[in-house]
Amino acid sequence: MTEQLLKGNVAFAEAAVRNGLRAYFGYPITPQSEALEHLSGRMIEEGRVFLQAESEIAAINMVYGAACTGVRVMTSTSGPGLALMAEGLSYIAGSEVPVVVVNMMRGGPGLGNIQPSQADYNFMTKSAGHGDFHPLVLAPASIQEIIDMVGLAFELAEKYRTLVMIAGDGSIGQMMESAELPPMQPVRDTVPEWAVSGAKGREPNVVTSLYLGAEKLEALNLRLQAKLAEIKRNETRSVEVATEDADLLLVAYGTAGRICVSVLREARRQGLNVGLFRPQTLWPYPEERLSELADQVKGMLVVEMSAGQMLEDVQRVVQGRVPIRFHGRMGGAIPMVDEILVDAESLAKEIGQW
Amino acid sequence: MTLIKTEIPEGMEPIYSYPESLTRLSTHYCPGCVHGIVHRLIAEVLDELGVRENTIGVAPVGCSVLIYNYINTDFVGASHGRAPAMATGIKRIYPDKVVFTYQGDGDIAAIGTAEIIHAANRGELITTVAINNAIYGMTGGQMAPTTLPGMVTTSTPTGRDCAVAGYPVKLSEILAQTAGAVYITRESATDIVGIRKTKKAIKRAFLAQIHGLGFACVEVLATCPTNWNLDPWEAMQWSREHLGGFYPVETFKMTDEVKALKV
Structure with missing residues (x-):
């Protein structure tokens, strides 16, 4: 083939x-x-x-x-x-x-x-x-x-x-x-x-x-x-990019997850220890792995093309262990790498990683 | 439920017996309801055509939702009004099997209008039996699409005012206009002659399918003694007089091929 x-x-x-x-x-x-x-x-x-x-x-x-x-x-x-x-x-x-x-x-x-x-x-x-x-x-x-x-x-x-x-x-x-x-x-x-x-x-x-x-x-x-x-x-499935040493975790699925790969590359270039967690199953939600990562990272940035629907699942799993920020676009707008980066940088500063 | 047993004494030949396509359960229908009669007619037809083991029925939502307890074939249960769409899905997978829907007037002429018209218009090779008793039986006697002008129901307490609630839907007349339908008829199952005619129509409708001629529907004028507040005998008479008076018992479409079928 x-x-x-x-x-x-x-x-x-x-x-x-x-x-x-x-x-x-x-x-x-x-x-x-x-x-x-x-x-x-x-x-x-x-x-x-x-x-x-x-x-x-x-x-x-x-x-x-x-x-x-x-x-x-x-x-x-x-x-x-x-x-x-x-x-x-x-x-x-x-x-x-x-x-x-x-x-x-x-x-x-x-x-x-x-x-x-x-x-x-x-x-x-x-x-x-x-x-x-x-x-x-x-x-x-x-x-x-x-x-x-x-x-x-x-x-x-x-x-x-x-x-x-x-x-x-x-x-x-x-x-x-x-x-x-x-x-x-x-x-x-x-x-x-x-x-x-x-x-x-x-x-x-x-x-x-x-x-x-x-x-x-x-x-x-x-x-x-x-x-x-x-x-x-x-049947719970997810993929991760550079989570081993991540302090700041991007959480996004589908197209938003794909955009976050570019965000991650740019953030790493700037010296930010960013990782990506991308659920492949939205139900069942990959709770167990995300929960493990919540014990490792110092903050999460959830990116969605919605008002924050998956965000609630992330909050449910993380239970307040680390700060969670949200970057969402709606109505057919697609999140931009530069704009997500601004939020990632500000979260990094907040958690003392930048 | 009561198990009905038929035992034939030794040395005697049965001249009339329980159809194999009918289970041995007594039905949950009210006295004077014709669902049981029409179920039996379908069962007799499936027996006579020898297709019981090759038939898949689609049950509606309404009083006859449990038809699969009584007709002894494979069955699926559709959501309200969608039986013709489900039947389409099944028939397209199994073109050689006999597929039929059994629907009440609310199911077929209100919530399921789109599905039945398009199934008929596609000439879907299915058979539909539509029971018209001018009322929603299972939910407690509300107005149906077929409720007669002025008829009192639990949702038209002063009688159906057509200027407000719209006019009764004459389903067979509508279906007869679709190019894919080959046999559209209205019968009445409230007296012996009508029941015999209804059986013949059902058989013709199944034969139309088996011979690959097109869509066929038999609308059957029926009763609802419980929600009409009549006793069974009065209900049969009321159906003939009032339903029959508004909904003509006639064949609205029958192609030459269907006419030529030996019934």
Whole structure:
């Protein structure tokens, strides 16, 4: 395999095809529509299912239906579309069917704009629908990483029979980068035993999220919580840059995390011992490692393209052990290296490291 | 729930028996409700077509949310109104399997209007059975999209004022206009003749799917004695007179291919 120049939206869509995606249902929305366009050709070429739905509500319910048959199925959208899907996401979680959803976040609230944002963090990690559940949320910072995360997303969705979301943003979707796609995998032809396929020679299977009676629904919830606890134990992921000797820790994910690599380089050039902690899973949040780092560093600077949503998770983990500062841009604005550096320097002075 | 047993004495041939596609549970429906009747008709049709083991049903939200307890096939449970979208997802994965939705009037003609119209318009190879009793049964008798003008419900206490609450939705008439629909009919399951006609229509609708002809929907005029405050017998009469008076029992669309099907 060789590297090629790929646009983020096309890259994750093609990665899904190569990971044996059996069906895609979606509705156009900027900044992810290239994914739907790419799949409209590729899925048909491969003899698989592509359908443009009449709304995101219909799209997620088509996904839900296909997921009940146990096949690899996904959709992709952006914030306003994800909001319409929230109903379906909750049913998917309650029914324990494997589904992958890519959200290329854009500026909000409301119609907002189509520029990159990270303002759906709370929505995806904490409140993707009614009831007690969390999707597993992966956050890529490059085209190569979103390609790799598509394969991982399907594996995790099927391993845990759970909803996995990829939290990209407009810039991950729209930018082009050199990256390598995975080799082509065939569509899996086995049917999981829980799936609907026609009750031939067996008792009927019913896939539903309806559990009448408090005891039954509590039992489902206990099972879901146990599963989430297992996901928390096994699937927490993060990457670090120069944390070994860091006094000041940048904490950022996705595009903001990528920008922070430039901040780190510049800060190091100026003699600041800066490190970067970049969560790759937003839920489960990499609490344990961040907590260890809180005992090592003397201050943290959280950088987000939001009003400070992940910030609250960082504060929760750090529990006041070190000062935490926040640098956020909203509404589609992207944090600038120079501006982040100013905040990093001022925090460094405050903690006596500069 | 009560288990109903049918035992055939030795040496005797059954001339009428319990459908294999119907489970042996007694239903939770109120006396005089026609859900149980229509469930049985679907079960008989699945038996006669020999497709029980090749069928996937999509359950709605409403009184018939537990239909999978009674129809003996694989089932999924949709969110309110989204059954046609879920059925689409399943049918696209399994073009050779029989996929049907069973929906009430609130489910299909209010919250799920978009999903049913687009599924019909795509000519989705699914079968839909839509029960119209002009009221929200499960939530306690509120106005449905199909509630008749002037009809008293718990959310139209002085009767449906169409100038305020809008007009009753004639779903079959709307669906008949979609290019992808091949068979759209309205039946009534409140007397013997109507029940027999309803069964024939359901069978035709399933056959349309099995022969790959297009989308088919059977709307069934029904009852809700509990929320209409009528006894079962009165409810059947009220349905025929008032629902039947407003919603004509007729076939709105039937292509030549569907007409040619041997039912």
